[in-house]
Amino acid sequence: MVINIKYCRYCAFCISGDAYYCTCYDKVLNNVNRVTSCSEFVLSELGDVDTGKPYKPRDFSDKVTVQEDTRQITFFE
Numbered sequence: 001m002v003i004n005i006k007y008c009r010y011c012a013f014c015i016s017g018d019a020y021y022c023t024c025y026d027k028v029l030n031n032v033n034r035v036t037s038c039s040e041f042v043l044s045e046l047g048d049v050d051t052g053k054p055y056k057p058r059d060f061s062d063k064v065t066v067q068e069d070t071r072q073i074t075f076f077e
Contacts, residue, residue, distance in 0.1 A: 004055075004057050005035050005057070006035065006036050006037070006038060006041045007032065007033065007034070007035060007036065007055075008020065008022070008029055008032040008034075008036050008038070009032040009033065009048050009049050009050065010043060010044055010047065010048060010049075010055045011036075011038070011041050011042060011043070011044060011049075012042040012043070012044040012045075012046075013025075013040065013042065014029065014032060014044075014049045015049070016049045016050055020032045020049070024038075024040045025040070032049065043055065
């Protein structure tokens with residue numbers, strides 16, 4: 001299962017300079033490394049606004065790991 005998460009740094013509307021700027025909303029962005037829920041998000045073909053690295057979504061597995069020994073450890077045993 002692949003989950004695409006939106007980051008401002010991968011958006012086509014984000015411009016880097018002295019500060020990060022969103023051309024869609026005409027505002028300065030404080031932190032482009034946080035996840036955003038912006039409805040106007042467009043994935044940039046150029047990749048990250050600073051490094052140019054393309055977005056690679058993580059591949060999450062549906063498996064749940066279960067520990068063998070789940071007893072609580074006490075100091076008195």
